[in-house]
Amino acid sequence: MASSARSMAMSDLGDPFNPYIPPNETPEEKKRRIQREKEAKKHSEAIDRQLKAEKEEMEKTKSAKLLLLGSSESGKTTVLKQLKIIHGNGLEEERRQYARIVHLNVLTAMKALTSELESSGNSLDDPKNEEHLEKFQMLTTIKVTLNRNSLTVQAAIRDKKSDDDTASETFREHSESIQALWSDAAIRKCFEKASNIGLQDSAKYFLDHVERFAQPDYVPTDDDILQARVRTIGVTEHEFRIKGSDPEIFRIFDVGGHRSQRQYWAPYFDDVNAIIFMAAVSAFDQVLEEDSDVNRMRDSLQLFDTICNHPLFINTSIILFLNKIDILKKKIQKVKVKDYFEEYKGANDFQSVTKFFQRQFLAKNSNTEKHIYVHFTHATDTKQMRVIVASVNDIVQRMNLKASGLI
Structure with a gap:
């Protein structure tokens, strides 16, 4: 001008x-x-x-633009919550809005378990719980409500408004039934099939804390919010200021990982400093919610291939988060990776499995000059994420110096 x-x-x-x-x-x-x-x-x-x-x-306002990409339920939103805790104003703005998301997460988990019990033809271990089961059989739209509330909670956070409390009322009406059913051996047996019935990874956390969530004065803790599942609708932009960093301002764009949301990614591909790509390494035995014929890990690998070799990103460095290692450690004690990835020939231990999946992702890169930085993450662990976020900051600063011709 x-x-x-x-x-x-x-x-x-x-x-x-x-x-x-x-x-x-x-x-x-x-x-x-x-x-x-x-x-x-x-x-x-x-x-x-x-x-x-x-x-x-x-x-003064020089900023770095980062894209946060990955399949649905890979943990992208959880990483953003951690950034708010570590480098933002914390989670205070959305704390109260998350109460109904927590309540919906509990309802969703129990609905999935009761549906599995019904479809398997099994009966409850305690006949007294039949009346509680009947109450849940009448709840038919819990997952739809959760996805709809994902949109309204984002709007509420943005506009600083509270929405109606219908979800929380429904939860409190069913809290006694949830606790009774969760203590039933037949429901616990259904829980062992979590990967097959699409149960969210944090289901046990929520079902174990129903009594606390049902209190009239309940306010979600940071851990509650970090564990809460919220489906990202559209694209959200988040700005973080990291003092002493160069650049100091980080603009991070989080886009919905659901297949129907990926069409909205392209306009945000221009002028990107780096990409944070997230994949749930624990999802090797799970299928997509939107397509039960597609393995989640194979979908992540295919998506990574597309992003990594996209013409606009040919020289863009990628920070790869292989997330949910805490769940992976527990899962491989019972589930064999080779049953889902026949090409896997190693031992069914944490080190061998993580190295295998790391190689699988790195093999997708067709540009030998591109830098891919790999981190094994537990996104709900704030202590671990502090270390990883500091490492990402160092990586972006090195990229900035390189782009300036200083290294």
Whole structure:
């Protein structure tokens, strides 16, 4: 804007550094010319000051743009929550709005377990719990409600408004039934099939704390919010200021990982400093919610291939989070990776399995010059995430220095 203003000034008022002196200039014309030159110089100096101020402001607000990509339920939103705890204003703005999300997460988990019990044809271990089971059989739209509330909670956080409390009322009406059913051996047996019935990873956490969640004055803790499952709708932008960093401002774009949401990614691909790609390494035995014929880990690998080798990202560094290692450690005690990945020939232990999946992702990269930084993460663990976020900050700073030609 200042540049165009300068051009206008030069055309209207003349160039003070190379003034045109007409031949046979009269004293009056000379006087007017000198006046114009003074005005032009004054105008130019004002523009110089404006340009300098704009440059200084740009330097002060220099930011890094990062894309947070990955399949649905890989843990992207949890990482953003951790960033708010570590480098933002914490989770206070959304704390109360998350109460109904926590309540819906509990209802969703128990609905999945009771549906599995019904479809398997098994009976409850304690006949007294039949009345509680009947109450849940009447709840038919819990997952739809959860997805709808994912949208409304984001709007509530943005607009700082509270939505209706229907979800929490439904939860409190069913809290006694949830506790009774969760203590039933038949329901616990259904829980062992968590991967097959689409049960969310944090289901046990929520079902173990029903009594606390049912208190009239319940306010979600940081751990409750970190464990809560919220489906990202559309694209959300988050800004974090990291003091002492260069750049100091990080703009992170979180996009929905559900297949139906991926069509909205492209407009955010321009001018990206780095990509954080998340994959749930524990999902090797699970299928997509939107397509039960597709293995979640294979979907993540295919998506990573597409992103990693996209023409716009050919030289863009990627920070790969292989997430949910805490769940993986427990899962491989009972489930064999080779039953889902026939190409896996190693031992069914944590180190061998994680190395295998790391190689699987790195093998997708067709550009040997591209840097891919791998982290094994437990996104709900704030202590671990502090270390990893610091590492990501260092990586982005090195990228910034490299782009500036300083290294």
